[in-house]
Amino acid sequence: MRHIIYLLLSLTSLAVAADSPNLSELQADAQQRIKGFSGDLKSALQAAISSGGLPDGVKVCKDQAPRIAEKWSGDGWQIGRTSLKVRNSSNQADAWEQQLLLDYMAKLTSGTKPAQLKRAEIVSNGDTEVFRYMQPIMLDTMCVACHGSQLAKPVQQQIQQHYPADLATGYSPGELRGAFTVKKQL
Numbered sequence: 001m002r003h004i005i006y007l008l009l010s011l012t013s014l015a016v017a018a019d020s021p022n023l024s025e026l027q028a029d030a031q032q033r034i035k036g037f038s039g040d041l042k043s044a045l046q047a048a049i050s051s052g053g054l055p056d057g058v059k060v061c062k063d064q065a066p067r068i069a070e071k072w073s074g075d076g077w078q079i080g081r082t083s084l085k086v087r088n089s090s091n092q093a094d095a096w097e098q099q100l101l102l103d104y105m106a107k108l109t110s111g112t113k114p115a116q117l118k119r120a121e122i123v124s125n126g127d128t129e130v131f132r133y134m135q136p137i138m139l140d141t142m143c144v145a146c147h148g149s150q151l152a153k154p155v156q157q158q159i160q161q162h163y164p165a166d167l168a169t170g171y172s173p174g175e176l177r178g179a180f181t182v183k184k185q186l
């Protein structure tokens with residue numbers, strides 16, 4: 001009898017485990033989407049810069065970044081980029097993202113490697129649950145042309161024209177620029 005009870009108990013917990021969302025599977029899915037998004041965005045940006053120069057890169061980033069993000073969203077997933085200092089105000093960080101970005105800054109200052117700052121979490125939102133995932137985006141040398149302290153005049157003009165409220169300049173290579181952020185309603 002006791003064995004049967006144990007068997008029933010373990011079957012029940014298996015059923016619960018299969019039913020509840022698996023954090024590491026969700027995280028793997030989020031990372032795949034980020035890989036696709038960032039790969040496509042980088043290719044679009046590089047193609048635009050090599051054919052029309054940096055000012056064209058600004059335009060392509062403006063038109064393509066939201067479209068490519070949409071391509072890698074869907075099926076309940078939402079992918080994007082955010083920052084504490086945004087260029088496009090629709091990339092503004094929400095409270096969860098803001099707090100985590102501040103945490104990234106503190107940890108990077110005390111020597112933590114960017115790759116260790118990935119965060120996956122299931123957040124309760126009233127009676128719904130949302131899977132959230134974020135990973136840092138660091139600035140490399142190619143980014144300073146559009147996010148650094150001294151932009152070429154034509155680049156600056158393009159940015160001013162499309163983003164009059166731009167906050168995303170003044171960065172140096174190696175700094176935290178922002179993050180990829182992924183959500184899925186569970």
Ligand code: HEC
Nearest residue numbers: 057058061062065081083086087088091138143146168178
């Ligand atoms: C040719 C200019 C250009 C280059 C080079 C460039 N960016 Fe951007 N970046 C932009 C523009 C324009 C936007 C706004 C896109 C939009 O409207 O969604 C942007 C937005 C972003 C955002 C989203 C948050 C925000 O501020 O709205 C991040 C993060 C970002 N860039 C990081 C980078 C990194 C990292 C690199 C280097 C690998 C880089 N960028 C290179 C022009 C550029």
